[in-house]
Amino acid sequence: MASATAALRGGLPDRYLIPEDIAALFGVPLETVYQWRKKRTGPPGFRVGKHLRYDPSAVRIWAEQRMADDIAA
Numbered sequence: 096m097a098s099a100t101a102a103l104r105g106g107l108p109d110r111y112l113i114p115e116d117i118a119a120l121f122g123v124p125l126e127t128v129y130q131w132r133k134k135r136t137g138p139p140g141f142r143v144g145k146h147l148r149y150d151p152s153a154v155r156i157w158a159e160q161r162m163a164d165d166i167a168a
Contacts, residue, residue, distance in 0.1 A: 107120075107155060113147070114128045120154070121158075137157070
């Protein structure tokens with residue numbers, strides 16, 4: 096039986112994330128998340144109908160790549 100709280104996987108929830116989750120995770124305004132999507136510079140997202148969702152694994156990979164790029168610079 097699943098617990099009431101979502102299991103964590105690498106510090107991220109074990110569920111698809113919503114734009115508000117991404118904004119809270121990175122400490123940026125929600126509008127920034129939408130601008131990242133529009134400019135294709137943020138974590139990869141996908142649509143479920145009209146709803147935008149993010150795979151936690153893809154977000155983690157995106158963040159790790161940004162950190163690696165920053166260290167290499």
